[in-house]
Amino acid sequence: MVATEQPDGSLRVYHFESFLLVLAGALLVIAVGIWFTPATPQQSAIWDTILLLFSLAALAGVERSEFVFDKQTQSLSWRKKTPFRQESGTIPFSAIKSLVLERDFTRAGRPGNARRLVILTASGPVPVTNAYSGLTAAAEQVGTEVSAYLSAGAPHPIAFDKT
16 A cells, blocks of 8 residues: 655555466466376365465455545545445535544454554545455554545544544
8 A cells, every 4th residue: 555645736545456467377376286186186176265265365365446635625535446346426615524544353352463454434434455454554644644634734633533
C-alpha cells in the first residue's frame, strides 16, 4: 500500500496484492510440471486438480484498490477489484469520521499482528483492503498520511486510531 500526492493536489492510495498472484502462478507452473514426472496419468490429473483448486483460491484473494482523496471536490472516490468482484463509491469528506488500524484476531480472541486500514464513515466502515497484512507497516504510514491530508485546512482534524 502506498500513498502519493498527485500533481492536481489529490492524494492517491493504491494497493495491489501481488503475493497471491505470484503464488497462483507458481502453482500453475507446478501443475504443468506434474506431467513431466514419472507419475501415472491418473495421479497427474489428481495433483493437477488439487493445484488448480489452490490456484483458484489464491487468485480469488488478489485485490487491487485505489482511493483518491480530492480536496477540490471534497470527496473520496474509491475502487476495489478482485478477479470475481468489483466495488466502487464516492464519499464526501464531511462523512468521514475517522481512520482506524483494524487488527485481526488470533484463535484465543486476542488482537493479532496483522492490520488493515479502515475509513470510518457516517454510513459505516470502508476498508482500504479486504485482507489483513502483518508483513509491513505500510497501513500505519498511509493512515498517517491520509489523516494529515484530510486534516489540513479542515475545521476539525480527522482522528487516526493506531491501536
